[in-house]
Amino acid sequence: MNVPAPNSTAPKLTGAEKIDVTITAIVPLNDLVTRFEFKRSDGSLFPTFSGGAHTVVEMQDGDRKRLNPYSLMSDPANRETFAISVRRDDEGRGGSLFMHNKVKIGDPMVISYPVNLFSLDLRARKHLFIAGGIGITPFLAQIKQLVRTNGNWELHYSCRNASLGSYVDELTQKYPHSVHIHYDDEKDFIDLENLLHGQPIGTHLYVCGPKGMIEWVRSTAGAAGWPTAHIHYEEFLAPKPGKPFAVRLAKSGVTVKVGAHESLLEAIERLGVEAPYLCRGGACGQCETDVIESDGAFMHRDHWLEDEEKALGVKIMPCVSRFEGKTLVLDR
Amino acid sequence: MSTFNFPESIRSRPVYGTLQAQVGKSHLMIADAHGAEAVLEMAAKEPAMMAQSHIIYIPKGTQFGLQIQALKPAQYYEGPSYAAAVSRIKRVLSDAAMGLQIYLSGTEGLIGQAQYEVMQAGFDYTAIQTEHRGSVARRMQCVHCKGITEDVMIDPFQCSHCGLNLFVRDHYSRRLAAFQGVCIDAEEPGNVPLSVELYS
Numbered sequence: 001m002n003v004p005a006p007n008s009t010a011p012k013l014t015g016a017e018k019i020d021v022t023i024t025a026i027v028p029l030n031d032l033v034t035r036f037e038f039k040r041s042d043g044s045l046f047p048t049f050s051g052g053a054h055t056v057v058e059m060q061d062g063d064r065k066r067l068n069p070y071s072l073m074s075d076p077a078n079r080e081t082f083a084i085s086v087r088r089d090d091e092g093r094g095g096s097l098f099m100h101n102k103v104k105i106g107d108p109m110v111i112s113y114p115v116n117l118f119s120l121d122l123r124a125r126k127h128l129f130i131a132g133g134i135g136i137t138p139f140l141a142q143i144k145q146l147v148r149t150n151g152n153w154e155l156h157y158s159c160r161n162a163s164l165g166s167y168v169d170e171l172t173q174k175y176p177h178s179v180h181i182h183y184d185d186e187k188d189f190i191d192l193e194n195l196l197h198g199q200p201i202g203t204h205l206y207v208c209g210p211k212g213m214i215e216w217v218r219s220t221a222g223a224a225g226w227p228t229a230h231i232h233y234e235e236f237l238a239p240k241p242g243k244p245f246a247v248r249l250a251k252s253g254v255t256v257k258v259g260a261h262e263s264l265l266e267a268i269e270r271l272g273v274e275a276p277y278l279c280r281g282g283a284c285g286q287c288e289t290d291v292i293e294s295d296g297a298f299m300h301r302d303h304w305l306e307d308e309e310k311a312l313g314v315k316i317m318p319c320v321s322r323f324e325g326k327t328l329v330l331d332r
Numbered sequence: 333m334s335t336f337n338f339p340e341s342i343r344s345r346p347v348y349g350t351l352q353a354q355v356g357k358s359h360l361m362i363a364d365a366h367g368a369e370a371v372l373e374m375a376a377k378e379p380a381m382m383a384q385s386h387i388i389y390i391p392k393g394t395q396f397g398l399q400i401q402a403l404k405p406a407q408y409y410e411g412p413s414y415a416a417a418v419s420r421i422k423r424v425l426s427d428a429a430m431g432l433q434i435y436l437s438g439t440e441g442l443i444g445q446a447q448y449e450v451m452q453a454g455f456d457y458t459a460i461q462t463e464h465r466g467s468v469a470r471r472m473q474c475v476h477c478k479g480i481t482e483d484v485m486i487d488p489f490q491c492s493h494c495g496l497n498l499f500v501r502d503h504y505s506r507r508l509a510a511f512q513g514v515c516i517d518a519e520e521p522g523n524v525p526l527s528v529e530l531y532s
Contacts, residue, residue: 125454197357201428202454225356225431227459 015056015067015277015286016112019046021082023107029085033134033166034100037074037083041108045079049114051142052234055082056112056280059098065269068095069236069279071137071208072114075144082111085166087134092238093261115278118208118234120145125202127153130190130217132209133160136167138234139208143175154178156195158209161185192220206232236281237301239263242322248329249273250292264318268332275318275332282320289316289330296325334366334465339531345502348443348464353378357431359385360424361405362446364414366466367438368396374435375403382406386424388417390442414445421446425453437463441471441482444509457506468530473510474498480510486527488516497524 021038028034040046049072059066074083089096103109118138120127127146129139136157146153155175159165161183171179182188196205205226207217214233221231241261248255249268258267265287268275278286282302291314300310302317309315316323316330338347351374353359359381361371368389375382386407391397397410411417434450436443443462451457469483479493487500491513498513505512517524 123451123454123456196430199430201425201430201432203430223355225354225433227456229456229458230430 016115018058018110018112021109021111023103023105023109024081026103026105029166030164032164033085033087035073035083035085036099036103037081038109038111039081046082047113048079049076049141050116050119051076051145052118052120052138053114053116053141054118054138054236054279055084055114056278057084057099058110058112059095059103061094061098061102065266066093066095066098067266067277067280068238069281071118071141071234073137073140076141077144077148085134085137085140089238093241095238115284117279117284118206118232120151120206121204121230121232123202124204124230125152126200126204127151128195128199128203128205129153129155129157130192130205130207130209130213131155131157132207132213133158133164134166135207135209135213135234137208139206140167142206143171147175154180156180156182156190158182158184158190158213192217193224196221196224196226204230204232208234211235234283235303236279236283237303237320238281239266239320240301240322242299243324245296245323245325245328247323248327249332250329251332258322263320264316264322268318273332277319280319282317285317287317287319289318289332290314291316291328292331293327293329294323294325295327296323298323334369336464336468336531338464338468341502344504346440346444346462346504346506348462351435351437351461351463353381354433354461356433357384357429359433359435360428361385361387361435361437362389362417362421362442363387363400363436364390364438364442364466365392365394366396367436367442367463368394368400368465370437370463370465371435372396372399372403379403388421388424390414390417390438392439414442418445418449421449425449425455428453433461434459435461435463438465439467439469439483440464441469441509444471444504444506448506448509451506470500470530471510472498472500472513473505473508474513476515480508481513484511484513484530486529488524488527489513500530 020041022041024039025037054069054071056067056069070084086096086099088100244260252273256267256271258264276286278284285304299322301320351370363371382403382405385405387405388409436446469485472484473480474491477494481492489498496515497517499516501512503512
């Protein structure tokens, strides 16, 4: 039997396992959103995934490598094609602009195995989905999964206007009784309190959309007595630019300067230091790093650390959080 | 005093808290015997909740029924046994809506079985308020014959179904709402330590 030696030199995995893919379709849906479809470059099948999973897409933009998470919105049972839908963000750090402007059909790319941080709770008697804008993407996969298993679900989808309503036509044609669309420009908003009132026991609530919408849904449901175990949300944070700062990585014995438009995690990776990650959006907890020494202020932006941990300043999530001050030494 | 401090144990063993009124649209309280005291104490702190409360109570020979009724809950049911009450519990849960808060108090057997019904309704067990009061007797499953015995007070215990001598474990099943009893003299039949009362 061929058992690898315990001190195998195989590289330690940071992030989920990688898959080489080829772009097979680029489908513009409206002014802002485009769908990208991938097939495996070696012709084999993709792994299955569960609705709500995301993949981290590697983008080689000149000498800069971006790694952005996108929800898989294709049918989880379709192992030939994976698809993501990307909303162009002209103000963002450039990942979505790279996808929209530079990626061509036939291009090779690298994506990660699916990772699910927003899965359905299959004990639910009913799944109640609230989507805002591009936040529709994880629900598209979840709906396909639930339709196959005869699940009980209902979608309330809020978009800016009809021309920016990605997948509205498809959803309303296929599921006219389960899908409810609301357009901001028609002053038609989700009547959340009434919607939550009277939902049968065993209903789970899921929300994906802008930060304000997630907070509104979570606080309204909480005030109506919904247990937190029945409220699910996903918000990938994009790392925010900030002032450049220096970090000493104690284990690796190097000092790295984090640029204004670069995340701490990206700076660590740029030096070739291995750092764990999964979601790169402050949600999964994988990149949690111990702070050995600090003199300055932390800009914690993640959803992972508890408020007390953030206040203590002994841990940082380098995917989205930053630092301003004299000294920062990390256990990495 | 009807409270008891359970010693720390394995992770499987349920732990109980103190009933605390939660924000919600309606409230369901299920209690047996001295579990009534926990309901009375919560209601004393939050009397307004009673107007939206449904209380299901099994006195098991205690005299708290009139005190509970005096709280004037929106609905009150008193039953002679859990078995008599369970059809009502199922019906109440099947009609319930999110926003309902659930409180269980009394013996471990009552809390466990009512929690099972709540979980069957699709409600997360971590969101249920529980408080142990009264007897520390256990509802126990013999892992060999699968027979369930209520109100087990001694360890080792002779299975009331198959007669094996059972070690009463802290290993608990939420699905069965029962502690697990495992044959204590399988290696050396007849070598059974003297039974002692639980927690004595």
